[in-house]
Amino acid sequence: MELDFERCYRAVDSRDQRFDGWFYTGVTSTGIYCRPSCPAMTPKRRNVRFFPSAAAAQGAGLRACRRCRPDAAPGSPQWDVRADVVGRAMRLIADGVVDRDGVPGLAARLGYTERHLHRMLRAELGAGPLALARAQRAQTARTLIETTGLGLAEVAFAAGFGSVRQFNDTVREVYGTVPSQLRTGRGSRPAPGGAGTITLRLAYRPPLHAAALLEYLAARVLPGLEEVRDGTYRRELRLPHGPAEVALTPTSGHVVATLRLADLRDLAPAVARCRRLFDLDADPEAIDQTLAADPVLAGVVAAEPGVRVPRSVDGFELALRAIVGQQVSLPAARTTLTRLLTHPTPTPGPTPTPGPGPGDQEVCVTESASPRRKPLDHPGGAGGGGGTGGDGGTGGTAGRAGRAVGVGVWGFRGRRRCWGCRMRRSGCRSPDGRRSGRSPGRSPPGRSTWNRVGTGPRRYDG
Numbered sequence: 001m002e003l004d005f006e007r008c009y010r011a012v013d014s015r016d017q018r019f020d021g022w023f024y025t026g027v028t029s030t031g032i033y034c035r036p037s038c039p040a041m042t043p044k045r046r047n048v049r050f051f052p053s054a055a056a057a058q059g060a061g062l063r064a065c066r067r068c069r070p071d072a073a074p075g076s077p078q079w080d081v082r083a084d085v086v087g088r089a090m091r092l093i094a095d096g097v098v099d100r101d102g103v104p105g106l107a108a109r110l111g112y113t114e115r116h117l118h119r120m121l122r123a124e125l126g127a128g129p130l131a132l133a134r135a136q137r138a139q140t141a142r143t144l145i146e147t148t149g150l151g152l153a154e155v156a157f158a159a160g161f162g163s164v165r166q167f168n169d170t171v172r173e174v175y176g177t178v179p180s181q182l183r184t185g186r187g188s189r190p191a192p193g194g195a196g197t198i199t200l201r202l203a204y205r206p207p208l209h210a211a212a213l214l215e216y217l218a219a220r221v222l223p224g225l226e227e228v229r230d231g232t233y234r235r236e237l238r239l240p241h242g243p244a245e246v247a248l249t250p251t252s253g254h255v256v257a258t259l260r261l262a263d264l265r266d267l268a269p270a271v272a273r274c275r276r277l278f279d280l281d282a283d284p285e286a287i288d289q290t291l292a293a294d295p296v297l298a299g300v301v302a303a304e305p306g307v308r309v310p311r312s313v314d315g316f317e318l319a320l321r322a323i324v325g326q327q328v329s330l331p332a333a334r335t336t337l338t339r340l341l342t343h344p345t346p347t348p349g350p351t352p353t354p355g356p357g358p359g360d361q362e363v364c365v366t367e368s369a370s371p372r373r374k375p376l377d378h379p380g381g382a383g384g385g386g387g388t389g390g391d392g393g394t395g396g397t398a399g400r401a402g403r404a405v406g407v408g409v410w411g412f413r414g415r416r417r418c419w420g421c422r423m424r425r426s427g428c429r430s431p432d433g434r435r436s437g438r439s440p441g442r443s444p445p446g447r448s449t450w451n452r453v454g455t456g457p458r459r460y461d462g
Helices: 005-014 054-059 081-094 097-110 114-125 129-147 152-158 164-175 179-183 210-218 264-277 284-292 295-303 315-327 330-342 399-403 412-426
Strands: 024-027 032-034 048-051 197-203 226-229 232-239 242-251 254-261
Touching: 005 048, 024 054, 032 054, 048 054, 081 097, 081 114, 081 129, 081 264, 097 114, 097 129, 114 129, 129 152, 129 164, 129 179, 129 197, 129 264, 152 164, 152 179, 152 264, 164 179, 197 264, 210 226, 210 242, 232 264, 242 264, 254 264, 284 295, 315 330
Parallel strands: none
Antiparallel strands: 024 032, 024 048, 197 254, 226 232, 232 242, 242 254
8 A cells, every 4th residue: 555655644634533444653772653643742754654554663673662553453441441441430420429428439340540530531521530420410410300209408418419409509500490390281190100110211313123122132131130021121229228129111212111129319320221122222324324335235234224332230240151151052041040149158147148139130140060060150250240230331241251161162152251241341432333433334445343343144143
């Protein structure tokens, strides 16, 4: 590929991220090569060479810059570290981590200092973690005011506010009115399901292929944990403050969500996980447009628009499903996982419990010398761990599935399952289904598009 020096140098001088992956900048005076957007000082013209690929730069005797990491694969978390961390931070904030553990807890979960985390969020979103959590608390409070009969003081603490005064000031500033006015004219009676039951409408961008979504989930339901019946998906959740039950019914324009919560402080995490499960934040028009550019897929996309990627409410559960489904057939995997749900779990303490509830993540696996059972004992490898499902990013259990014992050692099928885990757990940052910032339907010369959908029947049991 022929590279125009002047155009490439202008892109480097302006640090234009749109050219990342299209070419690489080699600096002969330092012996390194960088991305066009590298924040380092722009090198002099006489010391610059441009390469069409990282391999070409390496062949010229240059090493990768440790600051911009040009050798990372497009679409991987290392390719755009800041955007990947911000995406994980937003999922954790939606899961209520800031309300429970504060900004220090959020920074610790992400592995960054509070100052650097604040800097990244401000650069990407224009607001820090406290402001983002505050906006979410305000939205949660409005939902509780309009859909429940709770007193305003109860709403304040259920939404995560530290005091009634803080609640009043925030609602007045965000919505321009006092909390009592938000309830005027709204149905403030408790939901028919009783105390702790809230019915919400989860909006989405149409179209939504609800039949395909429910069909996928129905084929993988675990008795006692979830079910699909009469167009409604029901399951139990384990949330930070207690168990919950959810019922999701797709309708025209929105998904009706009925939540039965043990603690109303879990409303925001429950809604975030329901939206993630049904992939309601995706942009199906952009996705369909990108897939329709492939002549093999164009007919299928036109016939069935709005197909979503069924996600997961918990990374640990997703990793277990992927490992078990990789080693056995789908019906056998359901049988195995159902046994795990009912297997007694020893817990520390003087009083033993009969076993985990349907939503518990810590499942006990019978001792066995079989190498096929070993991945179930340690699904996250050396760094595995269940957590509470709030670690929404490649740094969580599902993100480590690619390094897990037993995942990826089964050839192409194992590698495909690892990518499936990452996509279903972490999702995609861009609306057309790509993780990189590249334009839809385009890839750098000489690179294959990792997210290109192949042809022929595929089996995925996770």
